[in-house]
Amino acid sequence: MFSFISKLKTKANFSKLKDKNFKFLFDEDKSGELVVVDTETTGLNTKKDEILSIGAVKIKDNKILTSQTFEVFLKNSKEIDSSSIKIHGIRPFDLKNAKTTKEGILEFLNFVGSRPLVGYYLEFDVDMINKYTKEILGITLPNRMIEVSEIYFDKSISLIPQGNIDLRFDTILKNCDIPNMGTHNAVNDAIMTAMIYLKLTKER
Template identity: 40%
Template sequence: MAPGWLPSLFGGARLRDPAYRFLFEPGPADEAVAIDCETTGLDTRRDDIVSVAAVLIRGARILTSQRFQSFVRPQAKLKPDAIKVHGLREADVAAARPIAAVLPDLLRFIGGRPLVGYYLDFDMAMLDRHLRRWLGIRLPNPRIEVSALYYERKYGDAPPGTQVDLSFSAMLADLKAPMLDQHDAYSDALMTAMAYVALSDLAARGIRIPRQPMRGAPSFEIG
């Protein structure tokens, strides 16, 4: 029995609605989903989601035609610091669907595919809080953290004392990926997908990111 199978087995046993058992079934071997949430604040117990987006990755292709985007009407008040980050105000999400109406569509989009994110644990904590109330589970999907992939490719062989920068902007600059409108859920999911594809390509070819500026960069296809 594979080590990662037991948590899925027990999670599936707790599932309150068998219609969502597909979450525990692996997706296509060459597919993953990049995901991002914007929120009312940074407290995973009290703040809430105001927008969520996801984009399908198939091999080295980012399929922007197959994406999920939704504003969400939050139960918590938007904090001023959060508004400064993503620009969404109460009026912008007042007519949006509540998370209970958004989640079924999101879950059908992601299926059992691995989820790719930048500091993904935060986004998953925000989603899992609602999933536990509704379905009795947390998302069972494998999770891929792009900052960890980036660290391994750039700093995995670094000597002690090396200064480490895992910021989104530093990662994208190293990978020669375009900086889109950061802190928009879809743009962040798309940039995360680009980073994942590029880092996966580097790892497959055994290439490390130099700790000096890169001259060349791996290619990826968006479409």
């Protein structure tokens, strides 16, 4: 039933595609790769805030393809709040040569293709990206999504039944024995998330 409804939604989404050059987004993925994605934004309001940068890295055969990372900085219409700079470290100067949202989003879509997406609280990142893809192409991302915090929760709940499970990123890193790479930029966060994903899925 779910599969049928999912197919209907995908078909409806495809019918809204403005540029048929991007119909490859709806193709069956045969690459055997996953794309781990992270965004840095001006805030956490998907309706009002904007993307400052997108970082991504590919996984194939249980290996992180560090030679195939993606990073793009996007121009934004608002001043960057000083409190958010403390989180993502992106200063107005860093966006001096940033790309337009259209250029950056289309580059990202070409990098991702129809590969499944992996992320930490991925729904937020995808919602932010969808805000732009709707405007540019008329569609939302059709890619399958894999949430690492859900995998972590499922593994942890069997060890701590009815316990409170801490799903903070730094806690998951620590409990998975993964080194913190420091600066929380989009690419570093994508790589660390990829390491979490591989750690959790290898031990399943």
